[in-house]
Amino acid sequence: MADRWATFGIDLHLEPTGPGLRRGLTDALREAVRGGRLAPGTRLPSSRSLAGDLGIARNTVADAYADLVAEGWLTARQGSGTRVADRAVPRPPTRPPAPGRAPGRLPYDLVPGTPDLASFPRAEWLKATRRALATAPHDAFGYGDPRGRPELRTALADYLARVRGVRADPERLVVCSGFAHGLRLLCDVLHARGARTLAVDSYGLDVHWDLAARAGLRTAPLPFDALGTRAQDPGDVGAVLLNPAHQFPLGGALRPERRAAVVDWARRTGQLILEDDYDGEFRYDRQAVGALQDLDPDRVVYLGTASKSLAPGLRLGWMVLPPSLLPDVVAHGDGRSVGVLEQLALAEFLTSGAYDRHVRAARLRYRRRRDALVGAVADRAPDVRVTGIAAGLHAVLRLPPGTEQSVVQAATWQGLAVHGLSRFRHPAADVAPADALVVGYATPPDHAWASTLEALCRALP
Structure with missing residues (x-):
């Protein structure tokens, strides 16, 4: 028993530095927790044991433990000893990544x-899933309608008409496993019908361009000016892919006269517009811009997803199709891309009002983050202008000319993952390069938001 205190707990390597033993020990312990050497839940040596190992007074160790308990790094309970607190701690990189090598997952993510x-x-x-499972008919677990469960198609049609102004008949609505799946089906159908070119924004996502290429479609970037995308005369293309409510990544809405003009083009030529309404619910400063599809449901394909409003891992998306397109899209799909339980749960989530409540709460949370981002950049980096903030889950930080790559590198050194605007420019786009960051302020969890914002501000010029 006499030696129990000397063998109880763990061996712990610490090198207290700085002025004063207590402060040096406190700093060393804090860094061990922050850096991940001491995992959450780890039981620390007793103050007597650690004092003996370090050759210092027991009271010094006890005081250091007490300081870190007060700060939230450690917990102390009678009979349980002192442990590392169970909290998520972003781990800063120990060294900058080597030039030319892609860094691993960084602790801060924008x-x-x-x-x-x-x-x-x-x-x-969970409540929605239980209710849906308890009330689902037996035939729901068969192969079913290739368009998706009628409960979800009906609930989506009602929601989209009410919130986004979409003219959505459940019979013309097809459930898919996200936007990329829907786009792949549409590109396959367009190619089978003889289309060879898809017009796209000058700035967008290469994954969408690659999907079109795999279907045999060339992507042609649309002209772009100070007012945004000029889509009124796309030229000899089979269809146009647009984000009219909130363009990604630049953040603007397609101007009313240009919305009308591109719909007129589709009517005149008999071609299609593919509307990607990827975050249409998140409008902060005024009423949301309605769906383009409402101007002509026979010429506009509406695509939506739960990836931004709920989570991408649900793999839930939908298309509202013109009647002339529906048979071909259904024929190209396998009808089994989304699990029936997920479909029934989302239908219950929508009809119970839980989806509306969740979106309203998320909208408030993301607006506060946006405001914090704008305020911090204004205070810490007055030469940086924040744009594209009226809606969505990201903002564009306009940088001084010639600084984008150096700022992205500086962010990496701060342990921050962030993308420059150049990453999203189409290779064939005829636009003047602009230096900017595209900041996804929705990505960090709440507990990491303040530290992520601080890392961003340290990287800005």
Whole structure:
């Protein structure tokens, strides 16, 4: 028993530095936790044991432990000893990545395209899943309609008409496993019908251009000016892919006269517009811009997804199709891309009002983040202008000319993953290069938001 204190706990390598033993020990312990050497839940040596190992007074160790308990790094309970607190701690990189090598996953993340996954409404989704499973008819678990479950198509049609102004008949609605799946089906159909070119924005996602290429379609970037995309005369193309409510990545809405003009082009030529409404619910400063599809449901294909409003891992998306396109799209799909339970759960989530409540709460949370981002950049980097902030889950930070690559590198040194605007420019786009960052402010979980914003500000010029 006499030696129990000397063998209890763990061996711990610490090198207290700085003025004063107590402060040096506190700093060393804090860094061990922050850097990941001490994992959450790890039980630390007793103050007597650690004092003996380090050759210092026991009270010094006890005081250092107390300081870190007060800061939230450690916990102390009678009978349980002192442990590392169970909290998520971003781990800073130990060294900058070698030039020319892609860094691994960085501790801070502002890459656009993902919502705050920690805010997924688990409890409400579980309730919806249970209710849906309890009331589902037996035939729901068969192969069913290749367009998707009628419960979900009906719920989506009602929601899209109410919130986005879409003229959505459940009979013309097809459930898919996300926007990329829907786009692939549409590109296959367009190619089979003889199309060879898809017009796209000058700035967009290369994954969409690659999907079109795999279907045999060339992508042609649309002209772009100070007012945004000029889509009124796309030329000799089979279809146009647009984000009319909130363009990615630049963030603007397609101007009313240009919306009308591109629809007139589709009517005149008999071609199609593919409307990607990827984050249409997230409008902050005024009423959301309605769906382009409402101007002509026979010429506009509406595509939506739950990837931004809920989570991409659900693999839930939808298309509202013109009647002339529906048979070909259904024929090209396998009808089994989305699990029936996920479809029934989303239908219940929509009809119960839980989806509306979740989106309203998320809209408020993301608006606060946007405001914090704008305020921090104004205070810390007055030469940087923030644009594209009226809607969506990302912002564009306009940088001084010639600084984009150096700022992205500086962000990497800060442990921050962020993309420059040049990453999203189509290779054939005839636009003057602009230096900017595309900041996905929805991505970090709440507990990491402040530290992520601080890392960004340190990287800005």
